[in-house]
Amino acid sequence: MLLRGSHVYAEAAVRAGCRFYFGYPITPQNELTEYMANALASLPDGVFIQAESELAAINMVIGVSMAGKRAMTSSSSPGISLKQEGISFLSAMELPAVIINTMRGGPGLGNIAASQGDYFQATRGGGHGDYRTIVLAPGSGQEMADLTRAAFEYADRYRIPVIILGDGMMSQMMEPVEFPDPIDPKSLPPKPWVLDGAKDRPSRIIKSLILDTSAMEEHNWKLFRKYEMIEKEISQVELFLTDDARLVVIAYGTASRIARGAIKRVREMGLKVGLMSPKTLWPFPKRYLLEMSRVVTDFLVFEMSTGQMLEDVKLSLEGRRRIHFYGRPGGIISTPDEIAKVINNIYFKEGLETEV
Amino acid sequence: MAAKSKRGLIKIDAELCKGCYLCESVCPLNLISISERLNQKGYHPAVYIEEDIGIKEHKCKGCALCAIVCPDIAIEVYRE
Amino acid sequence: MKKVFGKPKCLKDAVFHYCPGCGHSIIHRLVAEVIDELSIQEKVIGVPPAGCAVLAYDYFDIDIGESPHGRGAAVATGLKRALPDRIVFTYQGDGDIAAIGTAETIHAANRGENITVIFVNNGVYGMTGGQMAPTTIIGQITTTTPGGRNEKRDGAPIDLSEMLALTTGTVYIERTAVDTPKNIIRTKKAIKKAFRVQMAGLGFSLVEVLSACPTNLKLSPVQANEWIGSTMTTYFPLKVIKDKVGKLGALPHLE
Incomplete structure (x- = not known):
């Protein structure tokens, strides 16, 4: 359909x-x-x-x-x-x-x-x-x-x-x-x-008021x-061209589609760039990111905001890897070319083109 | 309401009573007063006089006005 | 001798937490008596408010779903639409229904949601400690109107029931009080009728009950009830505000 x-x-x-x-x-x-x-x-x-x-x-x-x-x-x-x-x-x-x-x-x-x-x-x-x-x-x-x-x-x-x-x-x-x-x-x-x-069973209560502090604590736990x-x-991601990637873009929703277009462009230029697109934002797919960070040194977070998911990426990687950010808030839709340029700049600035 | 000829009585649960005395204010025969002792909640509970002083020939007709106004369902009403 | 008055079956064996002389306790009992008399304990779902009566679930031995402050009519709408053959009622205070929940209430009424609302009007915010309510009367001293409610500054007490009567979806609206035995009996009759309106599928029914809050009125329970009769009823006269039942066909005969 x-x-x-x-x-x-x-x-x-x-x-x-x-x-x-x-x-x-x-x-x-x-x-x-x-x-x-x-x-x-x-x-x-x-x-x-x-x-x-x-x-x-x-x-x-x-x-x-x-x-x-x-x-x-x-x-x-x-x-x-x-x-x-x-x-x-x-x-x-x-x-x-x-x-x-x-x-x-x-x-x-x-x-x-x-x-x-x-x-x-x-x-x-x-x-x-x-x-x-x-x-x-x-x-x-x-x-x-x-x-x-x-x-x-x-x-x-x-x-x-x-x-x-x-x-x-x-x-x-x-x-x-x-x-x-x-x-x-x-x-x-x-x-x-x-x-x-309450037919053929005890009556039930669905409530949120729990005045007793111990009971409230227990409910919170x-x-x-x-x-x-x-x-x-349930944490879930979608990966695109990450197997050999030296730089991985992290983006969700519309931003992930734009990033995908950008990655196709830079791949044509021979840049080894992939995409990790979280499908669950909470729970944030931390363990996928950690696993990837064993081999990938550079991550680019791309969001249509001033940087919010960025914080979850930083919290997940705890300073172990370089995290770059690009974002456009306010309803601006970046083009794949724009993101390709951003990727290009980071890629060469960090020397990712050189073989390890 | 109670038939006029019949007799009744009430039972006040002193521990449920919070001493609001609405019952005392509505009893048409003034058969409810306030206890001098305190209940466990710290209120002076209402008492049904006829029972308290052991009157056998009740004036109480079991009209239930006291029970109707009692917020705490502390009063049970019995009728012949 | 035969017991002619005792605790209704659908109230649990819990002691009311309400203050001495509080009208909530009486209204709880009346609702419970009506549920017993209509034999609907197994079919009824109650929606208590935020406020003193939020703890209604400690007392009623029926299914109860708590509502956020003022949203009772919306929660009840969801319940009733999902379970049209159950009896759904909200139990709301004046602040809950006539201030923060005005929109939810008016629109549920206007849609003619087939629910019953028990609206307890005591002219003051009880649980939060006696602030001005939407129904506080002119000159009444509360913790937020220390010099008395001033119409120019605070507006006049709002008559929600009359407002609701203007919507086409409302079928039965009555204002009663629990200040005297006679009025308590009348209140019970009104609550019973309101439930029966719902059971007959006629639409929105509401009983506004003027009720004493002696603690926050800073009066004895007896004086607080006298105040309802002498003063509060001049702003909120006791009457059937709207009754379309006859026009919609009589309620089914009760056994």
């Missing part, structure tokens, strides 16, 4: 058994909301509500998630800020949910161009409290479909909100996509913790242990 990115998210969500979508209009992701309105209206068990605010939308997701059903909301940067209250509560109450952020230039109202300025917000929890959310970063239409399916699986498996971090460019771009078979929501395994009325497990189990 040839579909634009925002429609890919939506179609993939419906096929993942999501029958509940709540959203509020914001550019550049309205096509997603509109697709869901249409798709869910044609399904007997579909529920679409255009909410009065981002806050209301994420709290409707909370309600559906409490009832054990798959639910999704989506927005763009300023709207995602509003959803942070709900994301903190989802995390505290260990409720699955999928939230798609089509990032735009910021801070503030910013603009509607593609940007990657929300990396910190997404990977550091974003709202208040000691928590993390899984953050997935598709780089193509196919990955938008695959990672949306994965997002629902992860959300249910770990009882955690999952954020898909894309941008306006990916959401507008049309690419051919193969979708996995649709899941009938009724075929999903029952969740033993849901609220559906419980979440922490879960996050540790997730870090071990």
Whole structure:
């Protein structure tokens, strides 16, 4: 199927058994909301509500998630800020949910161009409290479909909100996509913790208020242990021409596509450059990076921001290797030629052309 | 409400009582007073006078006004 | 002798943490009695607020899902849309519903969400220590209106129930109080009707209950209840604010 990115998210969500979508209009992701309105209206068990605010939308997701059903909301940067209250509560109450952020230039109202300025917000929890959310970063239409399916699986498996971090460019771009078979929501395994009325079982409580400090500490450690497990189990990268690379570009999403083009150009000039594209931004694929750093001396982090993922790369490598950075914030889309030049400069400045 | 001819009685759980005395303020027969002793929470609980002083011929009709206003469900009402 | 009044079945054996004379305890009991009488304990899901009543889950022996401050109507919307045959109610204070959660409430009402809202109006932020609430009356002294609420500076108390009545989605809205035995009985009837409106699938129902917060009013429980009758009701008169039930067809007969 040839579909634009925002429609890919939506179609993939419906096929993942999501029958509940709540959203509020914001550019550049309205096509997603509109697709869901249409798709869910044609399904007997579909529920679409255009909410009065981002806050209301994420709290409707909370309600559906409490009832054990798959639910999704989506927005763009300023709207995602509003959803942070709900994301903190989802995390505290260990409720699955999928939230798609089509990032735009910021801070503030910013603009509607593609940007990657929300990396910190997404990977550091974003709202208040000691928590993390899984953050997935598709780089193509196919990955938008695959990672949306994965997002629902992860959300249910770990009882955690999952954020898909894309941008306006990916959401507008049309690419051919193969979708996995649709899941009938009724075929999903029952969740033993849901609220559906205390029939033939003790009543249940889903809450985040834990006044007793010892119990609150234990809850935080419980979440922490879960996050540790997730870090071990799901971190994921995509590698491109890294086998012989002397310089590896690290980029995600749209930036990874631009980097790929740049690498093809510099490869033609004989430069040994590869790409590592994280698919999970949290957990950050630290161990892949560490393994690569055994042979690669130079890394170039390329982001459409002033340098946010850069910090995770620095934290992972702990000063062992040279880390270079190139970024353009504010909705500027660098060209592959521009990045090729950056790569070229670094490559020769660090003397990577000389054989070891 | 209680049938007028019938008799009733109430039981106040002194440990549930927080001494708000809403019951005392609504009893039409003034059969509730305040204890001089303290309960474990540190409140002077309400007491049902007829039981406290051992009156067999209850005036209490079991109208339940005291129980209806009691925030702490500390009062049970019995009727013939 | 036969026991004619005791603890409702769907309340747990927990002692209320509420202050002496607090209306929350009475309203909890009334909601519990209604759940018992309608035999819906196995079907009901409650959504408590942020505020004193957040601890409602310690008392009700029913499924309970906590809501962020003010978002009860949105959380309940999600629950009810996901489980249309269950009975979903929110329990919210005046600050929760009429200040921070105004938008969620008005829009859930306007959509005619088939949920029931128990709106406890005590004219003050209780749990945070007695600050001005959206429903604090003119001249009322709170910790943030030390000279009394001033209409020019603070605005007048907001009548959310009347506002909600203007939306087409609301079916039944009544304002009651728990200051006297008579009003408590009336409140229970209103809560029961509100639940029955939902059970009949008619739409949004809400009972606003004027309730005493003696601690923050700095009055004795008896005086606080007198204050409701003498003063608070002049701003918030007790009445059926909206009742479309008759127009939509009578409620099913109860056994």
